[in-house]
Structures are given as C-alpha cells and as structure tokens.
Amino acid sequence: MISFKDLQYQIANKTILEDINLEIPDGVFAAIIGPNGAGKSTLIKLLLGLIEMQEGSVIIDGIPQKKWLKANSFGYLPQREEFDRSFPATARDIVLMGMAGTLPWGRRFNKEHETKAVEVMHMCGIGEKAGAQIGSLSGGEYQRVLLARAILTDSKYLILDEPEAGIDRPGVTSFFKLLKKFNEAGKTIITVSHDLHTLSKYCTFLICLNRRLHCHNNAELINAEVIRNTFGDSVRLIEKEY
Amino acid sequence: MPLFLISALVGAVLSGISLAIFAPYVTLRRISYMGEALSHIAFAGIALAMISGLNLTFGAWMFVSIVALGISWLSQKYKIQEANTITIFLSLSMALGIILISLKQDYTFDLASYLFGNVLLISASELWALGLLNVLNIAYVLFFYKELFYLSYNPEMSKVFRIRTQAVDKIFYLLLAANIVFNLKSAGIILVTAQLILPAVTAFNLTCKLYKAIFISVIVAIISALAGFAVSFALNLPTGATIVVCQALLYTLSFIFKKGRR
Structure with missing residues (x-):
C-alpha cells in the first residue's frame, strides 16, 4: 500500500499540491485524473523520488519512501522519455535497463538476463522487435518497450504517466488491455491519464486531483459532480443512462 | 629518426587514443561544449598553478576537476541551463588566466604552445602520464560499461531504476578533466575539443x-x-592542426559512406 500524508508542494511560491492525504491499496488499477497543471506529474515524481519532498511524507509498504527506494524500484513508464533517436541501443538494451540496478558495478548482462528481457517483451507484444534499433520504432512500439522495461523491474507497482501519449486510438485500447492483464496478475497500477473514456473501462480506483484531492475511491463510486469539481469549467460532461 | 621525433609521434598517438576513448560518451551525452569550456578553464588552472608554484599540469587538472564537478552539481541542484553556467565559467576563467599571467611578469610563458599545442615539446614524464591515463580510461570504460551506457541514454531514468551512476558520473568528469588537461601540450586549448x-x-x-x-x-x-x-x-606544418584536419577528412569520408549506404 502507498500512503501520502499531509503532502504539500510549491514551486516559486505557487502551490502545486496541497493537503494530499491518500492511500492507494495494493492490487488496484488506479488512475490519477485532473486538468493540466493539477499536479498529477508532480505527485508521481514525488513518489518516485525524482524531486525532493518539501512537506509531508510518503509511506510504501509501511516503510518511509526514501528507505524503500534504497532497496526497491518502481516499474515506471514516463510521460515522454527524452532520448536521442540515433542513440546506439536496441529495444532489448532499453528493456534490460529495468534490471540493470540489480547488478553490481562491473557485472554485465548474461544470456539468462537477455532471455528474460525478450520473454517480457513477448508478453508486451514487442518480442519480435528485440534486436531493432530504438530509432526505428514507432511511438506505440516504443511505449511497449518502456512497459516491458517497467515489468522487468519485478516491482509490484507499475507507475505510468500518460502512457497513451503518442499512441493512436486502437493502440491505446490494446495498451490498456495489456495493463489490465498485468493488474489481474497482481500488479498495482497507478496511471496518470486524460483519457477518461478508456479509463472508465479499466480502472478500479480513481484519484481526482486539482492541486487538492477531490476524491479517491473505487471508480464506480465516482459521479459526475466529482468530475465537474475536479476539472472545473475545462470539461463539458454529458451524462448518459446505461 | 631522432628520439624527440619518436617521442612526439608516440605522444600524438597516445593523446589521440585517450581523447578518442572518451569521445563517444561526450557525443552521446551531448556535452561537447563541456569539453570546449574545460579546455579554456584549464587556462586559468595553468595560471593558478604557475602563481602558486605547483606543477602546471597537475595544478590545472585539480582546478578543472573542481570546476567540472561544480558545474555538474550546480546545474543538477538548481536546474540551471548547463550551457549558460558553462559560458559564465569559461569567460571568467579566461579573464582570470590572463590577469594572473600578466601579474607573473618574471615568468616566461609560452602561451602559443598551450593555445595551439606543440607535440614536439612533449617530455618523457608526460608520455608516461599519457600512457597511464590511457590505462585508466580503458579500465574505466570496460568496468563501468553498463552504467556509462545508461547514464548516456538517460540519467534521470537511470536514477529511477537504481543504476549506480552517481559515482560513475563524478569519475567521468574527473577523467574528462584529466584527458583535456594532459592533452593540452599536444593538442592545445583551441584544438583539443575537435579531437574529443x-x-x-x-x-x-x-x-x-x-x-x-x-x-x-x-x-x-x-x-x-x-x-x-x-x-x-x-x-x-603545425602537427596538432594537421591531425585535426586528418580527422575532419575521415569524418567527411564516413559521412559520404553513410549517405551512400541509405
């Protein structure tokens, strides 16, 4: 379980996150939603330890975050990974990055590591591209490579920051189906997303964030009013009876 | 062939190798401007070493290493654009170097040989130092291959996946500083970056x-x-400049080869 306690975060005197108290239970498919500038990516970066905590704390599996991060890593898929398309790496090299932290200095990957990486790539539907140069991959293929890298960490938590960015609509659907499979296999998934339509089919736990938390609950308990409060005037809701 | 010519030839080769081992990482990490800046900052280091009576190469390496680590720390800590930080350090170091050298009027300083390099002036001890530096470079690149690969790919993601790159990065800057400073004699402040x-x-x-x-x-x-x-x-012709022209010619040939292959 991941707990955020009294979290506050400011940048240049502007409050980005305020009074965040949140518990994400194990095994959920959680989605963090909110308008642009709501603090979603900041919350993820604080969780990953990519930015320093200012006030409040994060507890993971009952252990303070800094201590937890010394012994564990998250399976993380960033919003847009900056990389040089001509960088001399194959898709398999990038996937292997997920387990590079488990090897000491001076130790190279062996056949066993490489086989495991390719197996995970097959699970993510990208196995046949293992030897391809990263510059030759499409946006959707690259997202699957990054998902395979996150899976290879063997972390029970998968954190995704707008994974649908740069993928076409059919690609997004199959990507979320894949995430659902990993969720059913026991992974706790926390994703930032704007795609409410897709999320409504897959996520089980919704976190509505707009600087403050507007809700965090089982997805079916979230109603239009909460969504309206989170997004303000930036969305127009059309409610339908099913 | 006279001994000094053999020494110069060995020096030119060792100098080229030491810079060439680091060159792929400098290119992939897109920090070629760092090489440019550190070679100029070395000028202030040489001047400081001269004033304080230290060995010029060792003194300059100490100074350049401190500045290189400082730039890296400052830009990570305060998210300052590295290019801006470096330009400030580069200009300040050159100014400082010129002032310090002008203060030491009793010292004959061959500025041209440091600016443009003169491999014919290389001493036996400098050859040994270059040889040792090459051994260190090769050992570093072989031992930390995995860490250097991912550090060059994406330092932030390396941190997320707990790849131990922090110390590797610091050693990188210390060795980069050493490679620049120890090659100033043969390659020169102006031309060392080209070979990098x-x-x-x-x-x-x-x-x-x-x-x-x-x-x-x-x-x-x-x-x-x-x-x-x-x-x-x-x-x-001047040796350092001719070596750079040869490298540029090889680059042109490789570029034509690459275009022809597509």
Missing part, C-alpha cells in the same frame, strides 16, 4: 553499436595521428 568529438561522430557514421564506436573512434584517432604527423613533418 571528430573520432566519435566519424565512428557513429559507421556503426550503431557503442562498443564498436569506441573501437572505431580509437582507430580513427591513431590513423589521424600517424597521417597528421607524417604530413606535418613533410610539409613543415
């Missing part, structure tokens, strides 16, 4: 594997050093 980039960009035109790129980069440096030395000796 050209062999790598040539190699990446020919291969898309990092270990092959390092190997090709070294081969390019050796061929350029030998050819440049021979041409400069035959036509009485």
Whole structure:
C-alpha cells in the first residue's frame, strides 16, 4: 500500500499540491485524473523520488519512501522519455535497463538476463522487435518497450504517466488491455491519464486531483459532480443512462 | 629518426587514443561544449598553478576537476541551463588566466604552445602520464560499461531504476578533466575539443553499436595521428592542426559512406 500524508508542494511560491492525504491499496488499477497543471506529474515524481519532498511524507509498504527506494524500484513508464533517436541501443538494451540496478558495478548482462528481457517483451507484444534499433520504432512500439522495461523491474507497482501519449486510438485500447492483464496478475497500477473514456473501462480506483484531492475511491463510486469539481469549467460532461 | 621525433609521434598517438576513448560518451551525452569550456578553464588552472608554484599540469587538472564537478552539481541542484553556467565559467576563467599571467611578469610563458599545442615539446614524464591515463580510461570504460551506457541514454531514468551512476558520473568528469588537461601540450586549448568529438561522430557514421564506436573512434584517432604527423613533418606544418584536419577528412569520408549506404 502507498500512503501520502499531509503532502504539500510549491514551486516559486505557487502551490502545486496541497493537503494530499491518500492511500492507494495494493492490487488496484488506479488512475490519477485532473486538468493540466493539477499536479498529477508532480505527485508521481514525488513518489518516485525524482524531486525532493518539501512537506509531508510518503509511506510504501509501511516503510518511509526514501528507505524503500534504497532497496526497491518502481516499474515506471514516463510521460515522454527524452532520448536521442540515433542513440546506439536496441529495444532489448532499453528493456534490460529495468534490471540493470540489480547488478553490481562491473557485472554485465548474461544470456539468462537477455532471455528474460525478450520473454517480457513477448508478453508486451514487442518480442519480435528485440534486436531493432530504438530509432526505428514507432511511438506505440516504443511505449511497449518502456512497459516491458517497467515489468522487468519485478516491482509490484507499475507507475505510468500518460502512457497513451503518442499512441493512436486502437493502440491505446490494446495498451490498456495489456495493463489490465498485468493488474489481474497482481500488479498495482497507478496511471496518470486524460483519457477518461478508456479509463472508465479499466480502472478500479480513481484519484481526482486539482492541486487538492477531490476524491479517491473505487471508480464506480465516482459521479459526475466529482468530475465537474475536479476539472472545473475545462470539461463539458454529458451524462448518459446505461 | 631522432628520439624527440619518436617521442612526439608516440605522444600524438597516445593523446589521440585517450581523447578518442572518451569521445563517444561526450557525443552521446551531448556535452561537447563541456569539453570546449574545460579546455579554456584549464587556462586559468595553468595560471593558478604557475602563481602558486605547483606543477602546471597537475595544478590545472585539480582546478578543472573542481570546476567540472561544480558545474555538474550546480546545474543538477538548481536546474540551471548547463550551457549558460558553462559560458559564465569559461569567460571568467579566461579573464582570470590572463590577469594572473600578466601579474607573473618574471615568468616566461609560452602561451602559443598551450593555445595551439606543440607535440614536439612533449617530455618523457608526460608520455608516461599519457600512457597511464590511457590505462585508466580503458579500465574505466570496460568496468563501468553498463552504467556509462545508461547514464548516456538517460540519467534521470537511470536514477529511477537504481543504476549506480552517481559515482560513475563524478569519475567521468574527473577523467574528462584529466584527458583535456594532459592533452593540452599536444593538442592545445583551441584544438583539443575537435579531437574529443571528430573520432566519435566519424565512428557513429559507421556503426550503431557503442562498443564498436569506441573501437572505431580509437582507430580513427591513431590513423589521424600517424597521417597528421607524417604530413606535418613533410610539409613543415603545425602537427596538432594537421591531425585535426586528418580527422575532419575521415569524418567527411564516413559521412559520404553513410549517405551512400541509405
């Protein structure tokens, strides 16, 4: 379980996150939603330890975050990974990055590591591209490579920051189906997303964030009013009876 | 062949190799401006070493290492644009160097040989130092291959996946500083950066594997050093500049080869 306690975060005197108290239970498919500038990516970066905590704390599996991060890593898929398309790496090299932290200095990957990486790539539907140069991959293929890298960490938590960015609509659907499979296999998934339509089919736990938390609950308990409060005037809701 | 010429030839080759080993990483990490800046900052280091009576090369290396680590720390800590930080340090160091050298009027300082390099002036101890530096470079690149690969790919993601790159990064800057300072005598402040980039960009035109790129980069440096030395000796041209021209020619050939292959 991941707990955020009294979290506050400011940048240049502007409050980005305020009074965040949140518990994400194990095994959920959680989605963090909110308008642009709501603090979603900041919350993820604080969780990953990519930015320093200012006030409040994060507890993971009952252990303070800094201590937890010394012994564990998250399976993380960033919003847009900056990389040089001509960088001399194959898709398999990038996937292997997920387990590079488990090897000491001076130790190279062996056949066993490489086989495991390719197996995970097959699970993510990208196995046949293992030897391809990263510059030759499409946006959707690259997202699957990054998902395979996150899976290879063997972390029970998968954190995704707008994974649908740069993928076409059919690609997004199959990507979320894949995430659902990993969720059913026991992974706790926390994703930032704007795609409410897709999320409504897959996520089980919704976190509505707009600087403050507007809700965090089982997805079916979230109603239009909460969504309206989170997004303000930036969305127009059309409610339908099913 | 006179002994001083043999020393100079060995010096040119060792100098080329040491810069060529680091060149692929400097290119992939897009920090060629750092090489440019550190070579200029070394000028202030030499001046400081001169004033304080230290060995010029060792003193300059100490100074450049501190500044290189400082730039890296400042830009990570305060998210300052590295290019801006470096330009400030570069200009300040050159100004400081000029002032310090002007204060030490009783000292004869061959500014031209530091600016443009003169491999003919290389001493036996400097050759040994270059040899040792090459051993350190090779050991570093072999031992930390995995960490350097991912550090060059994406430092932030390396941190997320707990790849131990922090110390590797610090050693990188210390060795980069050493490679620049120890090669000033042979390559010169102005031209050392060219030798820190050209062999790598040539190699990446020919291969898309990092270990092959390092190997090709070294081969390019050796061929350029030998050819440049021979041409400069035959036509009485400055050696450092001729070596850089040879590297540029090889780069052009590799570029044509790459275009022809598509």
